[in-house]
Amino acid sequence: MDSVPIVKKIPVFDLGQAQGKERAVVAHQILKAFKEYGFFQRKRIIQMRQKHSIPIVPSIMIQRSTDTGRKCWNTTAILTGKIKKLGQVTLQNIAEGLGLEAEFFGKEHGQRMFINHYPICPDPSSTLGTGGHCDPNLITIFQQQVYDLQILKNEERIGVEPLPHAFVVNFGLPITVISNGKLTSVAHRAVTNTTQARTAIGTYFCLANVVEPAKPFLGPESPSLFKPFKWEIEFLPHYASKKSVYHEALEAFKINA
Numbered sequence: 001m002d003s004v005p006i007v008k009k010i011p012v013f014d015l016g017q018a019q020g021k022e023r024a025v026v027a028h029q030i031l032k033a034f035k036e037y038g039f040f041q042r043k044r045i046i047q048m049r050q051k052h053s054i055p056i057v058p059s060i061m062i063q064r065s066t067d068t069g070r071k072c073w074n075t076t077a078i079l080t081g082k083i084k085k086l087g088q089v090t091l092q093n094i095a096e097g098l099g100l101e102a103e104f105f106g107k108e109h110g111q112r113m114f115i116n117h118y119p120i121c122p123d124p125s126s127t128l129g130t131g132g133h134c135d136p137n138l139i140t141i142f143q144q145q146v147y148d149l150q151i152l153k154n155e156e157r158i159g160v161e162p163l164p165h166a167f168v169v170n171f172g173l174p175i176t177v178i179s180n181g182k183l184t185s186v187a188h189r190a191v192t193n194t195t196q197a198r199t200a201i202g203t204y205f206c207l208a209n210v211v212e213p214a215k216p217f218l219g220p221e222s223p224s225l226f227k228p229f230k231w232e233i234e235f236l237p238h239y240a241s242k243k244s245v246y247h248e249a250l251e252a253f254k255i256n257a
């Protein structure tokens with residue numbers, strides 16, 4: 001590995017722009033980035049990261065030392081709240097970019113935190129960190145401190161340049177359904193490397209309700225492409241059974257499939 005080119009073009013927005021006067025412009029640009037790459041990046045987390053960096057400690061230490069455990073717990077709780085806010089603003093931007101009401105996605109979402117650790121790998125050509133997949137959840141927000149993220153754009157893999165103090169944001173298969181096919185979730189994977197171990201920390205924003213195409217996208221000229229489904233009990237088990245092969249998990253929910 002690895003002849004995959006690393007692009008520097010995935011747009012970066014800061015949270016201030018996303019909520020301020022430039023909000024409508026940013027929402028439009030986020031949609032453009034989603035159409036082109038399926039990803040964008042969110043800046044302006046420098047103070048937060050410096051103030052609340054998570055100590056990575058083995059879980060056995062957390063069990064033994066209540067002090068370390070408490071610190072980790074407090075830090076995680078603070079970060080979870082900040083990420084929640086970031087997720088809410090991002091979902092408002094996506095809704096507005098799609099021409100929906102800002103609160104279309106609501107304010108409360110299940111947040112599932114993930115920590116992926118990829119050790120140094122002597123032969124990255126034989127081992128991926130995370131195999132190619134589209135995410136099953138609404139949006140995902142995570143850190144890429146060390147390069148590993150590759151996306152599939154027009155059948156070609158491109159690497160995403162890691163930016164310090166930025167989060168990577170991407171959207172999953174439910175947004176393909178909600179937008180009635182206007183946005184196609186982009187497949188991606190994480191690769192390993194021979195020199196640096198890497199830990200990716202992120203949050204999946206989940207759905208509680210039925211997933212279906214949003215009413216404003218439906219009409220005589222644009223019939224619904226997907227049947228409604230319950231995310232947690234119908235979609236997730238199906239996604240897991242398909243071993244998350246790119247967009248395949250959506251096939252069963254397509255109308256006239």
Ligand SMILES: O=C(O)CCC(=O)C(=O)O
Binds near residue numbers: 114190
């Ligand atoms: O570990 C990474 O960099 C990406 C992980 C990922 O794509 C996922 O957990 O859905």
Ligand SMILES: [Fe+2]
Binds near residue numbers: 133134135140188
């Ligand atoms: Fe992913």
